Amino acid sequence: MPKYIKSIIFIILVSLFIPIQTCYAKTASEIIVAARILAKDPSSSGRVRFTDLQILEFINEGQRDAIGATLCIRKEYSFDTSSGTQYYSLPTDFMQIDRVLSDDQRLEEKSPAKLDQASSEWETETGDPVNFFINFASRTKIGIYPYPVTNTTTETVKVEYYAQAAELTTSDTPFNAITEFAPFHSMLSYYAASVMGYIDGLAQADRYFQRYAINRQQLNDYCRARPGYFPNVAVSPSR
Numbered sequence: 093m094p095k096y097i098k099s100i101i102f103i104i105l106v107s108l109f110i111p112i113q114t115c116y117a118k119t120a121s122e123i124i125v126a127a128r129i130l131a132k133d134p135s136s137s138g139r140v141r142f143t144d145l146q147i148l149e150f151i152n153e154g155q156r157d158a159i160g161a162t163l164c165i166r167k168e169y170s171f172d173t174s175s176g177t178q179y180y181s182l183p184t185d186f187m188q189i190d191r192v193l194s195d196d197q198r199l200e201e202k203s204p205a206k207l208d209q210a211s212s213e214w215e216t217e218t219g220d221p222v223n224f225f226i227n228f229a230s231r232t233k234i235g236i237y238p239y240p241v242t243n244t245t246t247e248t249v250k251v252e253y254y255a256q257a258a259e260l261t262t263s264d265t266p267f268n269a270i271t272e273f274a275p276f277h278s279m280l281s282y283y284a285a286s287v288m289g290y291i292d293g294l295a296q297a298d299r300y301f302q303r304y305a306i307n308r309q310q311l312n313d314y315c316r317a318r319p320g321y322f323p324n325v326a327v328s329p330s331r
Contacts, residue, residue, distance in 0.1 A: 116274040121262040123151055123281045130285035130300060131292065141292065147284050148262060154283030155257050155266055158276075158308050159187075163254040164315040165268060166190060173221070173246045178239040182232055185255040189234070193250045194221045199236075201225065207237060214238075221247060279307035 118126075124147045128134045133141050159165055169183050173194075192199040202223045207214045219238040227235060240246050257267050266280055267273040282304040289297030 116277060117265055117271075118274075118277040119262065120148055120151055120260040120264050120266065123266070123277065123284070124148060124262065126278065126281035127151070127284035127288065130281060130296070131288035131294065133288060133292075142288055144262060147288070148260065150284035150287045151266075151280045152259050153287070154280045154304065155260065157283070158279065158311060159257045159267070161308060162312040162315055163188065164273070164311060165255045165257060165270070167253060167255045169251045169253065170248060171251075172248050173236060173240050175240050175242055175246060178215070178237070179227075179233040179235050180249070182234055182251070182253070183255070184232075185258070186232070186253055187256055188254045189224075189226065190252045190254060192224045192234070192252070194236075195247045199224045199249075202237070204235075221249070273311070276307060276311045279304050279311070282307070 124144055127147050171180055200223050217238040218241040221236045223237045225235045266277050282300045286297045286301035
């Protein structure tokens with residue numbers, strides 16, 4: 093085998109073992125620098141129009157938009173039901189429920205309106221859980237129907253839900269530092285640069301946002317291709 097082919101094979105094999113975060117992962121601070129360059133606001137120019145905190149807010153705004161549009165972060169949350177309690181608090185990063193299990197039996201979602209149609213007294217009915225509901229007047233809580241009244245009918249409920257990403261500081265890594273999302277970090281620099289560009293009236297602002305939107309769709313496609321994927325599982329029992 094020619095020597096140069098062996099060298100190529102060696103390079104390919106080595107690259108396969110380089111962690112993806114080494115190739116792509118960025119901190120918010122690095123994304124700020126990239127956004128400044130794109131928006132023609134580099135610190136080296138002596139003309140700094142935006143502070144780091146302002147650009148960080150644009151980056152967080154982009155992260156919220158990306159995760160809200162793609163629902164790419166899923167988590168688990170468990171709690172034990174309590175006698176006489178129908179409503180239970182959801183995690184602060186809760187966005188939307190995927191599924192709910194009670195002692196490994198799946199609970200079906202029903203809206204309060206559907207439960208009203210089934211029975212005018214459903215809010216006082218007790219027993220083993222069959223359904224869950226989210227009351228839009230209190231989106232931070234999940235309701236269980238029927239609800240237990242004695243310790244003999246309490247159960248462990250597991251909620252699988254779509255979560256928000258944690259707000260970034262300059263030293264943080266986007267998307268909850270989930271390794272597989274590292275290639276998408278740079279999209280946030282394009283989002284921030286587009287906002288900066290719109291404020292400054294730069295012609296490139298639309299192109300930057302289009303680049304961000306394309307990356308957001310790629311992130312969505314990546315997540316939808318793996319429907320059973322839990323990139324950030326966190327079980328937090330509440331007892």
